[in-house]
Amino acid sequence: MLAQQAVLLVGGLSNKLFPLTSPSTPKALLNVGNQPLISFPVKLLEEGGIKDIFLICPGESIASKIHTWTKSYSGHAHLEVRCVPEDKDSADALRSVVPELKGKAFILISGDLVGDVSVKAISISHFINSALITAVLVPRRLSPASTTKPGKAPKNVDYVGLDPKHRQLLFFKSSPESRQDVLRLPPNAVQTLGQLEIRTDFTDVHLYIFDRQTVTELLDHRPQMTSIKQDLVPYMVNHQRRLQQLLSPLQPAGSLSPVQSAKDSTTISDSLPPAPNLLAHPVMGVDAVLSGSIPSIPCHAYMAAKDCYCARANNLHAYADVNREVVASVHADRLLDAKLNAKHGNYVHEGVQLGSKTTVASACMVGRGSSLGDKCSVKRSVLGANCRLGGNVKIINSVLMDGVIVDDGCHVQNSIVCNGAHLQERCSLKDTAVGPDYVVTEGSEHREATLAKSRLASF
Structure with missing residues (x-):
């Protein structure tokens, strides 16, 4: 069954968008192509068959303004506005709504994403690969924020580790503020496939499909996770090999009784590092084993098609670019109601x-x-x-x-x-x-x- 619920992180005032945002006009209500920015991810989700969308807003003032906007929404999805404290980061915002999510998977999307990539295709790919996470990657745009002198590492880019076929996400690290001089790679990623490409020419656009139970376990047992892009996604990607190695001895799934499975799950959990981890809760190991749903590509990299448009209006330069690009004829028919x-x-x-x-x-x-x-x-x-x-x-x-x-x-x-x-x-x-x-x-x-x-x- 494909994902039918989504969490949309609305965002509020942003230094990167100063002086565009104001108390009366939060980021989500800035116009792009003369329609509110938030309308683009909502439309994208609705066209992908999503029935329920949680709009997570920082602070009561922004939540009130987004609630007012929803009254003019005429689409088919059910929109529910939720307020979180203004000082909470993205992972804490997700924690506030995770207990209400249902089904095997859910979509998480940034409120500043503008695009026409197929959410339904991403969801199908996620389930075909039995993934714990599917992250959408697009070619990185050159911008002044990432430009450095020749021979220097780029700034404000995503470091993406891919297998030779560019299907599996093997390493992920984002450097939003400072240049990364040294990258520490998980040995298992290289040892398993023998080849690992570290790329800086792809961008994670903050559109994910998550296995609901996996994310629930991680957020519950790792309270130190505050950011989805900086903490949750890198942890899932960089620990996927250990997860597969720990689960593989328990196959075939049908050969274990529930009692044996629970015991083995506890042993697996105890063998991981002292910090809370992916199998810290025994039930998770039991369900994965008994169902036979051990991921074939646990962290899946979904490469957006070349003819798709996908960009984030998350800083001044990007906001200006996106405005101009969405009215270009090649994209406008799919993106605009004009x-x-x-x-x-x-x-x-x-x-x-x-x-x-x-x-x-x-x-x-x-x-x-x-x-x-x-x-x-x-x-x-x-x-x-x-x-x-x-x-x-x-x-x-x-x-x-x-x-x-x-x-x-x-x-x-x-x-x-x-x-x-x-x-x-x-x-x-x-x-x-x-x-x-x-x-x-x-x-x-x-x-x-x-x-x-x-x-x-x-x-």
Whole structure:
């Protein structure tokens, strides 16, 4: 039976997305392609046949806002909003809902994931391989956050160990903040297959299918696990060989009585390190043996198809990229609830007012109620609802959120401008982020800047 439940980690305020997020607009409600970010993972799960989705929110304020958003949701999945303390990390958030999960497996997904990868295909692959975990991997995008000098290890990347066929995940370590000079590999991973590729050109996009009982046991017996990506996933991947070696002597499954199985399970548990471990609870060993469901590929690497789109809007650079990419024609039909203007290849709402000699290039989006003055030019950009552009304004490779005012003669390139901001006449922005309701003074020039009223707390 395929997974029918999912846990969606909503997220809240983020330093990586400063100054975009605010108490009134948490990350999940930032617009991507002029629709709330949270709508993308919800739609992905619904299309994959998921019937129940737990939306885990940090703090009551964000939970209240997400609950309000669910009232406008018209899909078929059942959405249930859950609140956890703001200082809890992802594994603790998962602990809050694990007792209510049912079935053999469940899906966990990040609330900032935008994509059209097939959840149903991932789920089928998970069960075919009898996996304890299936992690979705996509080719890593080059970004300033991972760039280093020649000869130096990349930063902010995932170190992924794969078998030669790229089906089994044999090693996993993430380096979100600092460069890793030394990697310690589990010997069993190399000894078992003889070959192990350590790759940094793949990214774990925080979309997993977990064996429910395995995760329940680990979270229950290892309270020191606080992060799913930093603690839970690496532990499962890097200990899988020991698990198989300990279970294999007990086969064939049908040859043991329940009493014998319980006794052997206790022996197995005692043979592991003193810290709580995967078989710390005897019942887990009994069920695995009696059912004959010993994993053939315990940690499965699911490689997203090349024609799929899958990316996380989890920092400023990624947020800007995802906005521009989702309106590109190759992905938009699958990702957006918008109607393409076939003549111009763009998404300009029918109520938008365009001035004389104003052009909106292909792969651009302009939201409802917006108006553009004379001689404006918009290229590779997304404009939200109720934006107002004066005359001779140029917008290139940028995102303007709802209600932005841009006066005459302004130039905006590679920038993000948040809700209600006002760019006065002849402003020039390049590689700049402007916070909500911020006023950029007349004639000013800004390069690689962050303009905001105040820095907000992060989740």
